[in-house]
Amino acid sequence: AQSVTQPDIHITVSEGASLELRCNYSYGATPYLFWYVQSPGQGLQLLLKYFSGDTLVQGIKGFEAEFKRSQSSFNLRKPSVHWSDAAEYFCAVGEDYGQNFVFGPGTRLSVLP
Amino acid sequence: EAGVAQSPRYKIIEKRQSVAFWCNPISGHATLYWYQQILGQGPKLLIQFQNNGVVDDSQLPKDRFSAERLKGVDSTLKIQPAKLEDSAVYLCASSLFSLRQTFFNSPLHFGNGTRLTVT
Numbered sequence: 354a355q356s357v358t359q360p361d362i363h364i365t366v367s368e369g370a371s372l373e374l375r376c377n378y379s380y381g382a383t384p385y386l387f388w389y390v391q392s393p394g395q396g397l398q399l400l401l402k403y404f405s406g407d408t409l410v411q412g413i414k415g416f417e418a419e420f421k422r423s424q425s426s427f428n429l430r431k432p433s434v435h436w437s438d439a440a441e442y443f444c445a446v447g448e449d450y451g452q453n454f455v456f457g458p459g460t461r462l463s464v465l466p
Numbered sequence: 467e468a469g470v471a472q473s474p475r476y477k478i479i480e481k482r483q484s485v486a487f488w489c490n491p492i493s494g495h496a497t498l499y500w501y502q503q504i505l506g507q508g509p510k511l512l513i514q515f516q517n518n519g520v521v522d523d524s525q526l527p528k529d530r531f532s533a534e535r536l537k538g539v540d541s542t543l544k545i546q547p548a549k550l551e552d553s554a555v556y557l558c559a560s561s562l563f564s565l566r567q568t569f570f571n572s573p574l575h576f577g578n579g580t581r582l583t584v585t
Contacts, residue, residue: 357508385570396470396557396576397509443508456508459492 369421376444484546491560
């Protein structure tokens with residue numbers, strides 16, 4: 354069974370600083386990889402996704418993620434964080450027909466003014 | 467387009483009582499999901515419908531949880547009887563995913579969830 358780990362439970366950065374959130378997955382083949390963001394009291398919103406092609410993918414709100422097969426990682430990055438980015442971020446992995454779509458435990462991002 | 471609608475937003479019940487949640491997906495979305503999100507954890511899939519058929523309910527505690535999606539549109543999730551460990555946010559999501567749309571191209575659209583507290 355596939356699994357997703359997000360090593361950082363909570364990260365705090367200053368506004369304007371760069372951000373990297375880590376995601377590692379365990380899966381036998383090339384997985385479908387996703388990053389979602391959840392603001393307090395809200396549902397999850399898709400930031401970006403990857404399956405094949407260019408290993409650096411661009412998403413909404415200025416986020417990007419890089420797939421590294423050798424490290425089984427799909428880390429999320431943003432060059433300059435805004436206060437409105439404070440939220441919970443979830444990495445997820447799935448298969449071709451939606452089977453075994455699994456979310457990681459999440460990383461909570463706090464942004465200092 | 468209108469988003470995924472869920473109700474109620476909050477519910478407080480005592481253990482052993484029953485509770486029901488309602489979800490109205492985005493119009494035209496074939497697939498509907500119910501997730502349980504316990505505080506501090508990622509969402510866990512409870513059940514996945516495609517139209518009005520069940521695709522995956524392997525993680526649904528069937529002795530107490532039930533779900534239906536009549537006519538392939540709205541869905542209800544019921545818990546009877548509730549336990550303390552059922553306290554969580556219950557998220558509904560929908561997607562276009564079907565035999566004619568790949569999963570990759572059918573992102574999940576989530577509702578705002580129902581926060582259940584069992585005392």
